[in-house]
């Protein structure tokens with residue numbers, strides 16, 4: 001196993017491997033790369049921007065200005081693009097949201113090898129229509145909680161083979177929702193997990209996921 005995989009395994013091992021607020025703040029493949037508060041602040045600002053862009057209907061002059069500013073920002077950051085092995089976003093597993101903005105921030109409140117409970121709020125960015133979260137955004141969240149659960153507790157890495165989602169009632173944006181995941185059973189390399197997303201007493205969606213443990217050399 002490479003040093004990188006060892007580092008990941010170390011953080012994923014055991015009930016304390018995830019969800020701890022006081023653990024080292026980085027999962028990095030190269031010493032010296034850390035998610036500084038400034039980096040995390042940039043990610044938070046991007047999340048707010050995604051919500052604001054989604055909601056905004058600006059006048060033409062503001063649109064022109066905004067486009068110019070965004071293009072300048074892209075160009076500025078492009079100069080610092082790193083290869084995947086050095087990328088921070090998505091790999092900061094000790095930070096809620098893992099430093100990426102593709103899925104909403106999952107806050108874990110309780111964690112064990114077989115169960116996880118947390119909360120999440122979908123912002124305006126995730127709107128499908130009529131106040132409901134887009135149907136494609138909900139599996140992102142299920143994959144996040146189940147993927148973590150499937151790969152924690154010293155288990156060898158696995159990948160999602162299927163993720164079946166049932167949409168039971170609309171999932172509202174802009175309010176805190178509760179999410180719960182369970183590691184149901186293991187059959188050889190196959191790990192079966194389930195999850196539910198609720199708004200108070202209302203079941204919004206549930207999911208069943210199969211995660212298959214990777215064979216050596218499988219990407």
Ligand SMILES: CCCCCCCCCCCCCCCC(=O)SCCNC(=O)CCNC(=O)[C@H](O)C(C)(C)COP(=O)(O)OP(=O)(O)OC[C@H]1O[C@@H](n2cnc3c(N)ncnc32)[C@H](O)[C@@H]1OP(=O)(O)O
Pocket residue numbers: 008093143144145147148151157158159160161162188189190210212213214215218
């Ligand atoms: C690497 C991770 C590190 C984690 C670090 C933590 C990071 C911090 C948290 C991140 C949280 C986000 C986690 C996201 C996790 C992803 O989303 S991964 C990305 C999405 N998934 C993929 O890209 C997977 C693509 N598919 C594959 O790579 C391969 O198909 C798989 C899933 C590895 C399986 O292929 P395989 O190893 O050749 O397996 P195979 O021998 O065909 O099947 C094994 C068994 O599974 C069954 N099976 C396989 N596929 C299916 C299926 N679709 N339906 C039913 N049965 C199936 C087979 O029938 C067989 O059953 P048995 O005959 O043993 O009873």
